[in-house]
Every structure is written in structure tokens, then in C-alpha cells.
Amino acid sequence: MLTGLSAFEIAAKVRAKEVSCVEVAQAFIDRVGELDGQYGAFLRLAPEVTLEQAAAVQERVDRGEAGLLAGVPIALKDNISTLGIETTCASKILEGYVPPFNATVVEQILAADGVVLGKTNLDEFAMGASTETSAYQLTKNPWDTTRSPGGSSGGSAAAVAAELAPVALGSDTGGSIRQPASLCGIVGFKPTYGRTSRYGLIAFGSSLDQIGPLARNVEDAALLASVTSGKDPRDGTSLPNPPIDISSLKSRSLKGMKVAVPDEMFGDATSPEVQAVIEEAMKTLEAEGVVFTRVSIPSIKLGVTTYYIIAPAEASSNLGRFDGIRYGLRAEGKGHIDLVEKTRSAGFGKEVKTRIMIGTYALSAGYYDAYYVRAQQVRAIMQQEFAQVYQDYDFVLSPTSPITAFKIGELNQDPLALKLLDYCTIPANMGGMPGISINAGFAGGLPVGLQLLAAPLEDESVLQAAYAIEKALPGASGRPPMP
Amino acid sequence: MAITLEEVRHVAKLARLDLDEGEIVYFQSELNALIGHFSDIQKVDVSGIVPTSHAVVMQNVWAEDIAEEGLPRVTALRNAALHRAGLFVVPQIIED
Numbered sequence: 001m002l003t004g005l006s007a008f009e010i011a012a013k014v015r016a017k018e019v020s021c022v023e024v025a026q027a028f029i030d031r032v033g034e035l036d037g038q039y040g041a042f043l044r045l046a047p048e049v050t051l052e053q054a055a056a057v058q059e060r061v062d063r064g065e066a067g068l069l070a071g072v073p074i075a076l077k078d079n080i081s082t083l084g085i086e087t088t089c090a091s092k093i094l095e096g097y098v099p100p101f102n103a104t105v106v107e108q109i110l111a112a113d114g115v116v117l118g119k120t121n122l123d124e125f126a127m128g129a130s131t132e133t134s135a136y137q138l139t140k141n142p143w144d145t146t147r148s149p150g151g152s153s154g155g156s157a158a159a160v161a162a163e164l165a166p167v168a169l170g171s172d173t174g175g176s177i178r179q180p181a182s183l184c185g186i187v188g189f190k191p192t193y194g195r196t197s198r199y200g201l202i203a204f205g206s207s208l209d210q211i212g213p214l215a216r217n218v219e220d221a222a223l224l225a226s227v228t229s230g231k232d233p234r235d236g237t238s239l240p241n242p243p244i245d246i247s248s249l250k251s252r253s254l255k256g257m258k259v260a261v262p263d264e265m266f267g268d269a270t271s272p273e274v275q276a277v278i279e280e281a282m283k284t285l286e287a288e289g290v291v292f293t294r295v296s297i298p299s300i301k302l303g304v305t306t307y308y309i310i311a312p313a314e315a316s317s318n319l320g321r322f323d324g325i326r327y328g329l330r331a332e333g334k335g336h337i338d339l340v341e342k343t344r345s346a347g348f349g350k351e352v353k354t355r356i357m358i359g360t361y362a363l364s365a366g367y368y369d370a371y372y373v374r375a376q377q378v379r380a381i382m383q384q385e386f387a388q389v390y391q392d393y394d395f396v397l398s399p400t401s402p403i404t405a406f407k408i409g410e411l412n413q414d415p416l417a418l419k420l421l422d423y424c425t426i427p428a429n430m431g432g433m434p435g436i437s438i439n440a441g442f443a444g445g446l447p448v449g450l451q452l453l454a455a456p457l458e459d460e461s462v463l464q465a466a467y468a469i470e471k472a473l474p475g476a477s478g479r480p481p482m483p
Numbered sequence: 484m485a486i487t488l489e490e491v492r493h494v495a496k497l498a499r500l501d502l503d504e505g506e507i508v509y510f511q512s513e514l515n516a517l518i519g520h521f522s523d524i525q526k527v528d529v530s531g532i533v534p535t536s537h538a539v540v541m542q543n544v545w546a547e548d549i550a551e552e553g554l555p556r557v558t559a560l561r562n563a564a565l566h567r568a569g570l571f572v573v574p575q576i577i578e579d
Binding site for chain 2: 096097098101192193207233237239301302304305306308309323325328329330333334335337339341344345353356357358370371373375376377378379380381383414415430431432433456
């Protein structure tokens with residue numbers, strides 16, 4: 001079936017003219033229409049736009065000018081701006097907002113002859129780890145529809161796992177690509193901070209946010225990462241480095257690879273069944289020549305606190321722009337301030353308000369030094385500790401999530417329960433490191449993701465290593481039960 | 484450092500959120516749960532540590548000084564709930 005193919009396979013078939021771009025696009029539009037009622041992965045499709053783009057790509061294919069993503073339909077998290085397609089961040093405050101421009105990553109996809117399939121669900125403004133804080137709908141995990149796909153890029157992860165899209169883009173501020181990839185049994189990659197442009201990504205935590213791919217194999221993730229990276233003058237934090245080079249993706253051997261395994265990512269909070277799957281995978285990799293060494297990185301234990309000060313502080317500033325005047329919801333009010341306050345109170349959900357409040361508190365007079373400055377100092381310590389580890393080791397390996405997919409509604413009552421589970425993914429954002437999650441096996445029929453981190457700018461290495469690991473663990477991935 | 488109801492009201496005002504009394508109580512308990520957890524970084528020895536705000540240090544990022552077309556006015560106004568004569572409409576800011 002067309003919809004079960006990888007992005008690489010689709011592009012190859014399109015280039016070989018075995019199938020037309022419009023046929024490919026229509027096949028995915030039809031499959032989403034047929035099945036997404038069960039999953040709730042997409043907030044909206046834009047079939048006219050998709051088919052028009054597909055027809056335009058086909059013209060280039062016919063002229064022999066097809067790009068790397070020839071005819072590949074791509075699902076986009078709904079915090080990535082799409083010209084002419086509503087973009088809401090799964091928030092009521094942006095209901096009806098239609099961006100007047102494309103995010104840089106969207107332009108890069110179109111330039112490579114990819115096609116925009118639709119916009120996927122997320123936690124409101126990407127604030128959450130279960131996709132339950134979306135103001136619009138719940139997303140279900142294709143492996144068990146009573147369970148969460150994780151988050152915040154839960155819609156993108158579920159769409160890719162259920163073959164509703166070959167690949168998708170998400171965004172990762174504290175693990176929001178890698179954790180849902182882990183819970184849905186697919187690959188999720190967060191590039192080094194600055195390698196992918198944030199222009200047009202509606203900001204949450206600007207010093208942490210990074211766009212990245214979700215795919216069903218490392219090669220597809222690498223392909224999309226290479227297309228969506230490179231210097232962008234419209235993003236001041238974009239790095240001058242060239243796009244991620246995947247020409248040597250398959251060249252790396254596992255033999256002699258030095259991998260650090262931090263005690264702090266295997267602590268009491270990591271469930272025994274997740275730990276068992278990761279340890280089993282490590283045994284296989286060890287037989288292939290990987291050298292594992294247990295290390296201690298004490299600041300990992302402080303990651304959750306540091307993150308839940310810095311990210312909300314940045315969010316409280318970024319979300320200040322939603323005032324009801326220039327775009328989005330506008331409530332009635334007695335005067336300007338009243339209008340702004342009523343708009344924000346009506347438009348933001350509880351989790352977003354909580355984070356705005358925490359961030360405002362941490363930045364307010366009297367608390368700024370005790371919270372925000374101190375968190376930034378701990379961030380510096382964490383960066384130093386990781387830099388030290390990378391002097392002796394190529395990679396850091398851990399579970400991506402300490403638990404497998406949890407039941408919808410199970411963890412959203414206690415304000416801390418979900419947040420405390422982010423400790424394996426947060427360091428990559430704090431240190432700008434590239435990080436990838438690939439499936440390592442299953443526990444109780446649910447996927448278990450393995451995370452690999454590397455020093456900043458080692459994106460190529462981390463993708464090469466993940467590719468080699470994927471090949472060494474052939475039984476680790478699978479297909480969820482579905483038509 | 485538990486946060487008081489008065490502080491919740493103050494923070495809501497700074498954050499431009501109009502919360503009713505029920506919400507004030509709700510957010511007090513949410514914030515206290517989080518702030519309670521934040522105590523772990525208070526014990527860290529941070530002497531001599533320079534705070535960092537970014538992962539990969541970049542300084543003085545300049546853009547070429549080239550004039551470019553901005554968004555056309557009609558496009559920039561398209562998402563506004565209220566606009567008139569090519570301008571955003573806001574409530575009166577200066578009192579009579």
C-alpha cells in the first residue's frame with residue numbers, strides 16, 4: 001500500500017514515475033479521512049492546498065527536476081506557520097488565525113518538492129507531554145487507543161505511527177519530539193539548537209525550542225532534517241553551519257563506539273520494564289562492539305526544576321503578544337487593559353495560564369535572582385558537566401521516557417506527575433545538544449524508546465550512530481495494530 | 484517559600500490575566516506544588532558560575548542593511564478582529 005511506504009521510497013517511486021504526486025497525496029488524504037476519527041492526530045487537512053502543491057511538484061517531476069522530497073506529503077505540528085492554512089497552536093486564542101507567511105522549514109520542504117499534508121494536534125502552545133492540553137481534541141496512541149501518544153508533538157507522532165503521513169515535523173522544547181516518538185514506537189530527532197530555523201515556529205521557550213522530524217526510520221528522519229536545516233538570516237540564533245549532511249549516514253560502525261550511560265537517567269523513577277528493554281538492547285549493541293561506561297552527571301537531577309523555571313519564564317514573555325488586537329481572539333473589555341486581560345483569560349487554557357503565572361513569578365521583582373538567575377547558573381553547570389563527558393565519550397545513551405505510554409487521563413491531575421518524567425529529555429534542550437529517540441523494543445506490547453545524545457553540532461554523528469543501532473536491533477520496531 | 488493568595492493576584496495582574504476567586508485559589512495550589520519542587524536548586528553551590536541563556540554562544544549577529552518589502556498592510560490586518568481605515572482598532576487608552 002502506498003501509505004505504508006517510507007519517504008525515501010515514495011520519492012523514488014515518484015521520480016521513477018511509477019506513481020504520480022497527486023495519487024500519493026490523494027492516498028494519504030483518503031487514509032486520514034478514513035482512519036483519523038480513531039486517532040485524532042490531525043487538527044485539519046487542507047486538501048485543496050495539498051493537491052495543488054502535488055500537481056505543481058508533478059510538473060517538475062515531468063521535467064526531470066524533482067527535489068529530494070519529490071511528492072512526499074508531510075504533516076506539520078500546528079505551531080508551525082503555514083501560509084493560507086489556519087495555525088492555532090491547539091489554542092482557542094489563535095482560533096481562525098491564518099498566517100500571512102510560511103515558516104522557513106515549510107519553504108525548505110516546498111523547495112525540496114515536499115507537499116504539506118495537514119496540521120497536527122499538540123498540547124496547547126506545546127506545553128505538555130500528553131497532547132491532553134489541546135483546546136480542541138484528544139489524540140490517541142495507535143498502539144493502544146486508550147493511551148496517550150505523549151506530547152507535545154503527539155499528533156505528529158500518532159500520524160506517522162499510524163501511517164497517516166510518512167514523516168512529520170514537530171518541535172522540541174523539553175522533549176516534545178523525542179518523548180512522543182518513544183511512546184509511539186517511531187524515530188524523533190531534535191537537531192542542535194540553531195541548526196534548524198525557528199522562523200515561523202510560534203515561540204514557547206526561545207532558547208530551547210527546536211524543530212525536528214518524526215519518521216518511521218532513521219533514514220527518513222535524516223532526510224527531513226537535512227532539508228530543514230541550514231543558516232536562515234531571518235532567525236538570529238540560526239547557526240552559520242551548512243545543512244545537516246547525510247551523505248555518510250550509513251558509514252558508521254558500532255565497533256569501538258564509546259557511549260556513556262548516566263546513572264541519573266536510570267534511577268528509581270525509570271520503570272523496571274523500560275530499564276529491562278534498554279539493557280537488553282545494550283547487550284546486543286555491546287556484542288556489536290559498542291563500549292558502554294556508567295557515568296554520573298549529577299545536574300541531570302536538577303533538570304526538571306531548571307526547565308520549569310526557564311521555559312515558563314521565556315513563555316510568559318513570548319505569550320505576551322497575544323493581546324486580542326492584532327490577531328486571534330478578542331474579548332470585549334472596558335478599556336485597553338481590561339480587553340487584554342479578558343482576551344487572555346478566555347483564550348488560554350489552564351496549563352498555559354499556569355506556566356505564564358510561574359514564569360511571571362520567577363521573573364518578578366524579589367524572585368528573579370532566586371529562581372531565574374539561579375536556574376541559568378544550573379543550566380551552565382549542566383552544560384559544563386555534559387561537555388566533560390563528551391571529552392571522553394562519543395554519545396550519551398538512556399531511555400527516552402522512563403515509562404511507556406500511559407492511559408489518557410492518568411497523569412493530568414497532579415501538576416507535577418508528568419513534569420517529573422521529563423528528566424531524560426530536558427538536558428538536550430538545556431545544552432543545545434542533538435538528540436534522537438529510536439525504538440529499542442517493547443514492554444507489555446508498548447514501544448520503548450532509546451535516546452542517544454551528542455555534543456552540540458554532532459548532528460551527523462548522532463544520526464549515523466542511530467542508523468547503525470537501528471540496523472543492529474532489527475526486531476525492535478513494529479507496526480501498531482491497524483488497517 | 485509558599486506563595487500567598489495576595490501574591491497570586493499580583494502575579495496575575497503582571498501577567499495580564501483576569502482570574503476569578505476560584506481560579507486564584509486553584510493557581511495558588513498549582514504554583515505551590517511547582518515552587519515546592521523548585522527548592523532543589525537553592526542548595527546548589529553556584530558561586531562563580533556565570534548564568535547562561537543559550538546553548539551555543541553567538542554574539543553580535545548582524546543582518547545586511549538591505550531594504551526589503553514588508554507585509555502589505557491589507558495582509559497584516561487580515562487577522563485582526565477589528566480594523567478600520569488601514570489601522571488596528573484599540574479601545575480608548577487616554578482617559579477623557
